[in-house]
Amino acid sequence: MMQFINENAQKYLISMIKSNSDALEELRVKSENENVPIIHRDVENMLKLLVKMNHSKSILEIGTAVGYSSLMFAEIGADITVTTLERYEKMYEKAIFNIELFKKSNQINAIFGNAGDLLKSMEKTFDLVFIDAAKSHYREFFELSLKNLNKGGVIISDNVLFKGRTVSDEYVERRNKTITRNMRNYLDFINEPPFFSVILPIGDGLSITIIEEDANEKNQ
Ligand code: SAH
Numbered sequence: 001m002m003q004f005i006n007e008n009a010q011k012y013l014i015s016m017i018k019s020n021s022d023a024l025e026e027l028r029v030k031s032e033n034e035n036v037p038i039i040h041r042d043v044e045n046m047l048k049l050l051v052k053m054n055h056s057k058s059i060l061e062i063g064t065a066v067g068y069s070s071l072m073f074a075e076i077g078a079d080i081t082v083t084t085l086e087r088y089e090k091m092y093e094k095a096i097f098n099i100e101l102f103k104k105s106n107q108i109n110a111i112f113g114n115a116g117d118l119l120k121s122m123e124k125t126f127d128l129v130f131i132d133a134a135k136s137h138y139r140e141f142f143e144l145s146l147k148n149l150n151k152g153g154v155i156i157s158d159n160v161l162f163k164g165r166t167v168s169d170e171y172v173e174r175r176n177k178t179i180t181r182n183m184r185n186y187l188d189f190i191n192e193p194p195f196f197s198v199i200l201p202i203g204d205g206l207s208i209t210i211i212e213e214d215a216n217e218k219n220q
């Protein structure tokens, strides 16, 4: 699949990234070995930067898997809380196990269920939303979580370049046509006012979106 930057450059840049606690590093290696699709290292560092820059204290995550990224967020600071949604029971159970193992149950609330359903009745509000689940539903997750976003909040989505498929039809197999179309529509949507986004070619593609509340006034 598509390599966004020169492989040597990427290796070099990733080698500069400081690792996490030993326990989290261990969970990264274990998850990668078991092919759990956890966030890439460069994406992880970008997420850390954004949490720190925006002073995000409450995070909504869509797609928990084994809890790796939730734990990463929680390790940024003891005052950070994470609500994370997972629909696959086996994954959810592994996440609960890891969250307890890391003694982070006080910071992380993992909820079992389909995010589309859970978001409809979600009332809590958050400083940051991280979308990392079924790629066909990004727009739905995004629109549903808008009501849960605090002023000045940010919505981040992982895997938006879908290993190059989003960029070029050359990489799109028949079975991935619909997902690819949906992802392209999503990226068009978040690049229209009142949203302002950047899409970074790191990991599998990461989009970062803010809402410009006064977008109309500013353009007059
Ligand atoms: N954020 C995790 C990785 C998540 S992998 C990390 O970086 O550590 C994506 C997860 O999203 C999978 O476990 C999958 O079961 C879950 N998922 C996919 N669609 C979902 C949906 N509609 N609702 C809830 N979870 C979903």
Ligand code: MG
Pocket (backbone or CB within 6 Å): 037, 038, 039, 132, 158, 159
């Ligand atoms: Mg991902």
